[in-house]
Amino acid sequence: MKVSYYPGCSLEATGKPYDDSTRQVCRALEVQLEEIPGWICCGSSPALKMNQLLSVALGAFNLAAAEKRPQAEVVAPCPFCFRRLLSAQEEIGQDQKLKARVEQAIEKDLTGQLTVHNLLGFLHDAVGLPAIAAQVKRPLTGLKVLPYYGCYLVKPPRVTHYEDPDNPTALDDILRVLGAEVLDWDFKTECCGAGLSVSKTERVVELSGRLIREAAWRGADAVVVVCQLCQANLDMRQREIGRQDRRRYQLPILYFTQLMGLAFGLHPRTLGLHHHLVDPLALLHQKRLL
């Protein structure tokens, strides 16, 4: 299977382990990821906040580039990029006037016929659990994980078309297939503070703090994420959260693709497991998963 791949800016910088592990896991699953030639930033939350036309145009530029490729499917690991690409295509499809202005802005024509996937949905639905199960060589037995979906992948469902925004289960399903012990919690789609991480750090410490405290209380070994911004916020702010509670939190925040790679028997170095602030390697050794 061959699909277009939109990594997005974060996956080239702070989210590199997500990109690395995604590529490794897809190779193992015989999914060929073809990076969209000449892709540019989707504008992320700042463009979405500041200017609708700019936000749609930046997304549309990438859609136009993807439309030139023979494959009609695009996969984006970053939930925000995913939601921006999906929204751009749908908003243009519903509004001819907007479409004309966007095409004028990007100097390209759009057909609007792409299927835009987020990575989790793509692996769960298009590749499928049986194909994932077939690759599992080292089950994650004894690893207690909390699946954390965050916001942009699921909410709002009118935009993301996610079937159950209150209790998503795709990540739970994959983790179970990998052999991990999946814990339940009420914070699957609670906000981590997202793009306020730099400008309003204290709000992120508060919002991410709720998640970290709950995860620690549930006795999780790790929190598993599908978003590099969730990963950064939860990984980076544990020290400040701990300072408020007068205790030390050491909860590894892992990408689901890293755990897939581990269960597939791929080398941990190629999965970027050594690149997180809270080091997961000691835990993984202790669980005999390395």
Place this chain on the structure above:
Amino acid sequence: MTRLGQAAAPRAFLQAVQERSGQNLEACLQCGKCSGSCPICTDKVGGPRRLVAAILYGLKEQALQDPTWWYCVSCGTCMTRCPVEINMYRVATALCELAEAAGVKPVESDIHLFEELFLKSVERFSRAREVQVVMNFNVRTWRPFKDLAQGLTLMRKGALSLAEMVPGGPGDQRAGRIFARVRQVSKEK
């Protein structure tokens, strides 16, 4: 329903927000599910319900100076819960555009600064160079060493490279061209 029988000026503001956002705010029931589930709603940040009320009553200045839409992270929780499915982050965009057009000074200067720096990076390089945006923000807000410990640890682990921190480098015109054309197309409207 006094709010529907208003003079032309307040009504014009409501219509401008509705037109730009594509959201039917007049369907709002003021039930407050939005603010009840909003992650950024505090004693200082009023939240979506109050904001929509201000818009419905034509309180333009109040709405354009409401910190809620600056804080909005577009998580979509309010729309998920809203019985009439109002998309608040689209309302936030509309208010941001209208505030800029009206020359209203951003009430949340830090959030505004970060978003401006981010977009400048995209305009110049066609990619958001995250690490540089963060460093630039910290310097401009007089906290150059904020999060330095975390940054250094990530560098030591090889998760961040020095190259990402070096400012400048070759630009990439493609996004800049879109920015310019968006400015032009917006004027023509």
